[in-house]
Structure formats: C-alpha cells, structure tokens
Amino acid sequence: MFDARYRREMDAAGPRPEQMERLLSAIRTQPERTPGRAGPVVRRVLVAAAVCAALALTALAVSPTLREALVNALGRFQPYSQTVEGMSVTDQGIQVTVLSALSDGNTAQVYYEVRDLTGDRLDEFTDVRLETGPANWGEEDGPQFFAFGGGSYQCIRYDPEEKAALMLGGLKGDGPAAEKLVLNMDIDQIQPGSRYETIPIDHGWMAEEPLKNLTLENGKVVLAPGQNPGALESEFFSLSSFGFGEDGVLHLLLKAKVDTSAWDLEASEVRYHGGSSRSDTAPYYPRTARYAQTTDYRGMSDEEIELASPETSFAWNGETYFDCRTGITSADVAEGDVDWDEDIFAGLNTRPIIHGEWHLTFPVEMVEQIRVDMTGSRTNINQTTAETLYLSVLGASLESDSHGTNNALGYKLTVYLSDGRMLPGISVDSTFHSGNYSVNHWTFPEPVEPEEVTAIAIGQWYVPIEDGAAAEGHWLDALPE
Numbered sequence: 333m334f335d336a337r338y339r340r341e342m343d344a345a346g347p348r349p350e351q352m353e354r355l356l357s358a359i360r361t362q363p364e365r366t367p368g369r370a371g372p373v374v375r376r377v378l379v380a381a382a383v384c385a386a387l388a389l390t391a392l393a394v395s396p397t398l399r400e401a402l403v404n405a406l407g408r409f410q411p412y413s414q415t416v417e418g419m420s421v422t423d424q425g426i427q428v429t430v431l432s433a434l435s436d437g438n439t440a441q442v443y444y445e446v447r448d449l450t451g452d453r454l455d456e457f458t459d460v461r462l463e464t465g466p467a468n469w470g471e472e473d474g475p476q477f478f479a480f481g482g483g484s485y486q487c488i489r490y491d492p493e494e495k496a497a498l499m500l501g502g503l504k505g506d507g508p509a510a511e512k513l514v515l516n517m518d519i520d521q522i523q524p525g526s527r528y529e530t531i532p533i534d535h536g537w538m539a540e541e542p543l544k545n546l547t548l549e550n551g552k553v554v555l556a557p558g559q560n561p562g563a564l565e566s567e568f569f570s571l572s573s574f575g576f577g578e579d580g581v582l583h584l585l586l587k588a589k590v591d592t593s594a595w596d597l598e599a600s601e602v603r604y605h606g607g608s609s610r611s612d613t614a615p616y617y618p619r620t621a622r623y624a625q626t627t628d629y630r631g632m633s634d635e636e637i638e639l640a641s642p643e644t645s646f647a648w649n650g651e652t653y654f655d656c657r658t659g660i661t662s663a664d665v666a667e668g669d670v671d672w673d674e675d676i677f678a679g680l681n682t683r684p685i686i687h688g689e690w691h692l693t694f695p696v697e698m699v700e701q702i703r704v705d706m707t708g709s710r711t712n713i714n715q716t717t718a719e720t721l722y723l724s725v726l727g728a729s730l731e732s733d734s735h736g737t738n739n740a741l742g743y744k745l746t747v748y749l750s751d752g753r754m755l756p757g758i759s760v761d762s763t764f765h766s767g768n769y770s771v772n773h774w775t776f777p778e779p780v781e782p783e784e785v786t787a788i789a790i791g792q793w794y795v796p797i798e799d800g801a802a803a804e805g806h807w808l809d810a811l812p813e
Contacts (some may be wrong), residue, residue, distance in 0.1 A: 401489035405569035423688035425450030438507030461521035506764035525683030539575030554655035606658030709802035725784035743791035
C-alpha cells in the first residue's frame, strides 16, 4: 500500500513528458563548449540534469530499495549514465529489465533488474550467467577489437519484498573506442544461492597413518568419513578425513554441516589440489603442478570422466560429503618436493538453478571523447611511441606504435587537473596489441571532465596537454602519489 502511494506521488512530482521535451529542446539550442577553452559548461550541466530526471522516472519501475541502490552504485557517474527504456524480457516467470548503461566505447556497465514474478526463488546471492557482446561487432563505426564478451555477475542489492535483485553486468574491449555500440545481453541461467568460501587448511592436520578408502556405487574411490575429524573456519563444512588413502593418493574429505537438500550438488564444487610437486614430464622444473586434473579426458565417456574427475560429492548415512583427490603421493612428500596449498575453495549452488532464455539487444549512448595528438610529447618508452590519447569523463585510451615489438604503454596513469588536483596510480584495465599497433585503456575512479586535464603521466613520463595537443614530456623523479 505504501509503495503504491509512493509511486503515485513520485509520478506526480516528476516532470511530465511535455516538460521533459521542452527541457531537452532548450538543451539542444545551447552552444557546445569548445575543447580547451574556458567558459561555463552550460550544456553539460543541463544534460546532466536531464539525465538525472530521466533516471528518476525510469527507476520508478523498480522498488525504492533498488532505486536507491542504483543511484548509490552510479555515484558521481550518474549524470553521465544512459537510461534504457522498454528493454524487458520474461521467461520461466523471471523478468529481466535493463535500467541504465554507461560506456565510453571501450568499457560498458549495464545495470539491470532480475525479478521473480511467480515465486520466491531469488536471494541476495543471485548470480547470472550473462554473455555480453557487441551486436555491431566489426561494423565501420562499431567495435573492432572486442576480444571477450563475458559479463560480471555482481548482485548490487536484493529486495526481498519485491523479490527483485539489482545486477551489474560489465564489458571491456581490447581496442580503439567504438563510435557506435549496440549490446547483446544473453542469459541462459540464473543462479540464486551462489555461495563462495575460501577455507584455510594446514597440511599438518593430515593423518600420519594411511586412511581407509570407500568405493562408491559408481566405482569412485574416496576417503571413508570420520577418520580424523576437525573444525574449519567455514560456514558450510567441517573436516571429516584428511590424509593418504589406501590408494596411495592424498585426499581431503569435508562434511557439510548445514542442510543440503535444496542444493544443486552437481553444480557445486570443492577444490583442494594439495600442492604442487615435481612433474613427470618436466623433472627439471621442480614446482610444476601435478594434480589429478592432469588426466587426459579426450575420448572418455561421461561416466569415465566422472570417475576420473578429482572432486566428488556423495551422501553417506544421511550426511553430505565432498571429497577432493589430489595428485600428491606419499613419495612426493618423502622427497620433500611439495609446495602445500593453504586454502580450500568452495563454489556452492545452495538453491536450484533457473534455466531459461533471456535475450536483449539495445543501443548504448557513449559519453563524449576528445582527441589529443601525442606526437609532440616524444613519448618513447620500451620502443613504443604514443600517438593518440582519447579522454572522456570515464577514462582514457592511448593508441601507440609498438614498432614490431610486443610492448605496450600499459603503465599506471596519473591525471593532472586544472584545479590543481591529480589522480595517481590508475591501473590499466585492458590492453590490445597487433603488429605495430597497441592500445591501452584506463578507467577513472571518478568523473573527469576531459577539458580540465592539463597533463598526464605514463608511469614516470610526464606529458603536458595544451589546446588539445601534447607538449614535449619529461621524466619525473618518482612515481606520483
């Protein structure tokens, strides 16, 4: 009841469509600011105001909880974000709606809502198997070097009353910024209850004597439970058995200490490699990995692959266990040739996976960029010459000539601003290299007006920028801090 009244009041408070049109018309008539010249940024301020108003209207489709989370997630970049209208698809009773996008042609962030329309299947640990890629890949004004399309799966916030989650999907490109970007979002799996743990383990806890093995119905050999139990720093597991089995191989057996009846056990895993040891194929390299994962699975049947795989879960006397079979033998330990792992990794699906097909395609409006000619900077580091710098409020891209080497100018970037501030230590987040051409991209931790950039430093090489071009640079005594 409160939410419905709140929405009606917000609808009444927000600008009406005709008001928004008048605002946008006024913005279009404002003169654009000339790069490198001083003066009021009237148009940009008005655009930011219009975007904020539009974002507030679009966000009314989501709950107040998620609306607040969206505003907080965008932070100071909110005025530059694009609201996405009408992008929604439903399958299996799950609705996916795109809310906002932010891109400079190299990177893209997409905020979207996942809502359960028919049940209560989602939670704050919801993951989404998202594939994101350019629909206009390779077109004249589209992305040319997007090397990967996997998305990030971050759940920003979950609203249990609305049964909806705010998600963030990310995309990075390895190449020059696209002039036009149309994104494909493909989802075939939504995973609530996706939990992860890194659990400390000490190899000194291993049993001194060989432990008994247990052969499961499928023929797989595991440790028998309860032989040297112990506590772990874990929400989900306790130690059941740990040591060399009768099969001569080191095993780790964990016992679930929570109810696993709702888990997708086949999609859950616990990984412990034991350590690295001398390789049979490269004995001159004493620390190569020799785990059970070195098994050649080619040509095996599904049953044979399952039998050979190093991790397995099974039920025994009403309890759930996870066994990890390593490639470490007692002979490896006797030779003193083992580097012990200190952690166990658990990736658990504690609720059922939702399978379906959710497909969305939409254009992304990119923020403006300015071009800086770098040839006057005489930047030549490791036989790589800087040629063109592109600056936007989101980040910087640098195109370089690597002169046939594999080098790229992917050092930490420092940005100097006209108000005397500087942003040091910005790490490169994507690099592309092909022949003589290389490009690096850095994402800024806060919005940076390109016209306010007075200099950059690539590592310790300082380059002043004047009237849209770089002047000759010089070396700094130390990395900026």
